[in-house]
Amino acid sequence: MQVYGRxxxxxxxxxxxxxxxxxxxxxxxxxxxxxxTYGVPHIYAATDEAALYGFGYAQAEDHLLDMLQNYLAAExxxxxxxxxxxxxxxxxARAVLSYSDEELLTTADHETVRLVSAFxxxxxxxxxxxxxxxxxxxxxxxxTAAQVLRFAHYAMISRSLNAAFKELRQGPxxxxxxxAGSLLPVEASNQWVxxxxxxxxxxxxxxxxxxxPWSGMNRWYEAHLAGETLNVYGxxxxxxxxxxxxxxxxxxxxxxxxxxxxxxxxxxELHPNAPTRYRTESGWAAMTVRQEVFRxxxxxxxxxxxxxxxxxxxxxxxxxxxxxxxxxxxxxxxLSTPTQLLAMNRAESITEFxxxxxxxxxxxxxxxxxxxxxxxxxxxxxxxxxxxxxxGRAEWRPGWNPEARWSSEVIPFEELxxxxxxxxDWMQNNNVMPWFVTDGLEMNPEDFPSYLVKxxxxxxxxGKRASEVLSQAxxxxxxxxxxxxxxxxxMAAAEHLPQLFAAYExxxxxxxxxxxxxxxxxxxWNRRADVDQPGMTLFYFWWxxxxxxxxxxxxxxxxxxxxxxxxxxGSIDVPWGQIHRIRRGSFDLPIAGEQSPPTLWMASxxxxxxxxxxxDHGSSFTILVRLAPRVEAYSLLPYGNSEDPSSPHYADxxxxxxxxxxxxxxxxxxxxxxxxxxxxxxxx
Numbered sequence: 001m002q003v004y005g006r007x008x009x010x011x012x013x014x015x016x017x018x019x020x021x022x023x024x025x026x027x028x029x030x031x032x033x034x035x036x037t038y039g040v041p042h043i044y045a046a047t048d049e050a051a052l053y054g055f056g057y058a059q060a061e062d063h064l065l066d067m068l069q070n071y072l073a074a075e076x077x078x079x080x081x082x083x084x085x086x087x088x089x090x091x092x093a094r095a096v097l098s099y100s101d102e103e104l105l106t107t108a109d110h111e112t113v114r115l116v117s118a119f120x121x122x123x124x125x126x127x128x129x130x131x132x133x134x135x136x137x138x139x140x141x142x143x144t145a146a147q148v149l150r151f152a153h154y155a156m157i158s159r160s161l162n163a164a165f166k167e168l169r170q171g172p173x174x175x176x177x178x179x180a181g182s183l184l185p186v187e188a189s190n191q192w193v194x195x196x197x198x199x200x201x202x203x204x205x206x207x208x209x210x211x212x213p214w215s216g217m218n219r220w221y222e223a224h225l226a227g228e229t230l231n232v233y234g235x236x237x238x239x240x241x242x243x244x245x246x247x248x249x250x251x252x253x254x255x256x257x258x259x260x261x262x263x264x265x266x267x268x269e270l271h272p273n274a275p276t277r278y279r280t281e282s283g284w285a286a287m288t289v290r291q292e293v294f295r296x297x298x299x300x301x302x303x304x305x306x307x308x309x310x311x312x313x314x315x316x317x318x319x320x321x322x323x324x325x326x327x328x329x330x331x332x333x334x335l336s337t338p339t340q341l342l343a344m345n346r347a348e349s350i351t352e353f354x355x356x357x358x359x360x361x362x363x364x365x366x367x368x369x370x371x372x373x374x375x376x377x378x379x380x381x382x383x384x385x386x387x388x389x390x391x392g393r394a395e396w397r398p399g400w401n402p403e404a405r406w407s408s409e410v411i412p413f414e415e416l417x418x419x420x421x422x423x424x425d426w427m428q429n430n431n432v433m434p435w436f437v438t439d440g441l442e443m444n445p446e447d448f449p450s451y452l453v454k455x456x457x458x459x460x461x462x463g464k465r466a467s468e469v470l471s472q473a474x475x476x477x478x479x480x481x482x483x484x485x486x487x488x489x490x491m492a493a494a495e496h497l498p499q500l501f502a503a504y505e506x507x508x509x510x511x512x513x514x515x516x517x518x519x520x521x522x523x524x525w526n527r528r529a530d531v532d533q534p535g536m537t538l539f540y541f542w543w544x545x546x547x548x549x550x551x552x553x554x555x556x557x558x559x560x561x562x563x564x565x566x567x568x569x570g571s572i573d574v575p576w577g578q579i580h581r582i583r584r585g586s587f588d589l590p591i592a593g594e595q596s597p598p599t600l601w602m603a604s605x606x607x608x609x610x611x612x613x614x615x616d617h618g619s620s621f622t623i624l625v626r627l628a629p630r631v632e633a634y635s636l637l638p639y640g641n642s643e644d645p646s647s648p649h650y651a652d653x654x655x656x657x658x659x660x661x662x663x664x665x666x667x668x669x670x671x672x673x674x675x676x677x678x679x680x681x682x683x684x
Contacts, residue, residue, distance in 0.1 A: 056122025195425030531577025
């Protein structure tokens with residue numbers, strides 16, 4: 001029987017949990033943190049505020065130093081603690097997040113501030129209790145609600161900054177640019193849902209599988225929060241107070257990266273005698289200037305002037321060329337994203353979930369959701385200002401031309417591509433355009449602005465594979481869903497190997513003979529990126545030859561691939577798992593999947609000089625949920641739920657990742673009590 005629910009029976013649950021564990025107090029505690037066998041915290045409290053307090057404490061136990069660094073990065077204070085190497089990133093953060101703490105807290109929803117404050121208090125309690133164990137820079141640190149909220153905004157704005165970096169790189173070279181770098185790698189993800197009519201038990205099955213780095217700012221923390229109105233399981237970024245993607249027993253949801261144009265570069269013409277004045281259609285205007293003081297460890301204070309035109313932040317001031325380059329970024333006013341996430345966490349139906357999305361406080365993402373009643377919903381989400389399409393996505397816009405400037409009007413929620421309860425009863429979005437989400441759509445790409453969607457985008461290989469399987473699914477069980485989740489089929493092989501084999505068959509004998517063993521190895525390959533497949537290794541080396549070379553002379557590309565493998569390994573008979581590895585803690589294990597060529601089960605990295613690929617990017621939090629009356633779910637982090645190398649949960653999920661297995665998650669009190677590793681009680 002499910003004892004704790006969505007509306008106030010948490011105290012009963014706590015009493016039952018106390019009976020289930022010897023040594024618990026007979027008095028109802030304020031907050032209980034029950035960790036399961038993989039270190040996932042299940043946080044029970046009588047109020048949402050207390051649950052957030054416990055969540056802050058639990059996160060700090062596992063990720064404190066990374067959380068604090070995320071907060072410092074968002075404040076532009078990393079150089080203060082870690083030296084001059086971080087000064088440029090600090091300047092970026094201060095330039096784009098230029099509001100004060102007071103302005104941020106005044107703008108935010110009152111309940112959100114209260115809950116986030118409780119979260120910060122939980123972090124601070126952990127710092128106080130463990131001060132002697134911390135490095136000097138972290139001792140005495142006091143996290144504030146404003147810091148948590150600012151990081152939530154910074155995590156969003158980093159996507160817009162990335163878009164600006166890309167556009168600057170595509171244009172003429174610039175000297176001294178503050179944007180000479182990138183905050184994030186390319187993001188890719190999988191998500192799909194198979195509807196109730198296609199499953200054996202008449203319950204939707206939902207996959208969430210974001211592909212992100214396994215280090216840095218965008219790492220996932222898995223948790224379960226149960227308060228007065230919250231009962232939600234999923235993951236969020238280190239330092240974030242609300243679940244970003246997951247399920248609450250009634251609704252499951254996730255997000256994948258989509259393709260709105262989040263930034264434009266404007267070229268401003270500078271006055272020849274006054275380089276901080278720029279041309280407008282009505283004459284010369286003065287730039288706005290702010291002075292920011294940055295404390296730099298070992299260097300003292302550094303004062304930096306930050307300039308703005310009406311179009312945005314002046315990234316590069318170039319008086320010798322009579323120009324300035326300005327980054328116009330979407331999302332600068334999105335200060336209520338945590339409030340929307342809270343509403344999404346609480347939604348008990350697709351109707352309520354859509355109402356949360358209508359707050360329009362998410363910058364981007366394909367958002368997909370399903371509810372326990374079998375309803376499915378998809379939104380191509382973006383919050384963009386209207387603008388002229390006379391300039392392409394990568395074209396720099398003339399700042400003095402009023403036609404090139406952004407409108408003050410934002411594309412409303414109702415005009416975004418949306419799909420509800422498609423006839424085929426399945427959906428997928430593996431970073432594809434909305435018209436590829438499912439079968440039978442009558443969606444015209446020309447109906448949407450080109451800066452909102454990429455009209456020319458094709459269906460990628462991951463989308464093809466998921467659509468192929470889902471469109472044929474009948475009487476699916478979790479075993480079928482798990483098989484698709486960890487699917488390693490290389491779609492590119494089916495397209496390209498026949499051309500290679502045809503070239504071989506028509507080649508003269510003297511060219512065939514040196515490649516005979518390689519061709520036989522590729523013909524024997526199962527066309528999957530499995531750890532025991534040497535054909536995958538050879539195909540990988542062939543695939544990574546220049547595309548023009550492969551197309552012009554596929555056999556020459558194969559000769560080069562064979563030569564490179566023999567140089568590195570002395571053989572072409574090299575199983576994929578011998579060179580494609582996952583390493584963390586004491587583990588160094590083979591791992592399936594790949595990003596290029598792409599497979600659904602994704603893990604990727606950079607090859608070292610020895611020819612070994614240590615993966616550090618790919619499927620970063622995988623969770624598969626069946627929304628039956630009693631939810632069943634499986635999840636996996638590629639690393640572990642703790643960043644403490646001494647923790648048993650630092651690398652305990654690495655062997656699962658290596659084997660392509662997901663662990664069972666626990667949502668109900670009898671499951672949690674049966675798989676509890678530890679219990680902590682906090683007063684609040």
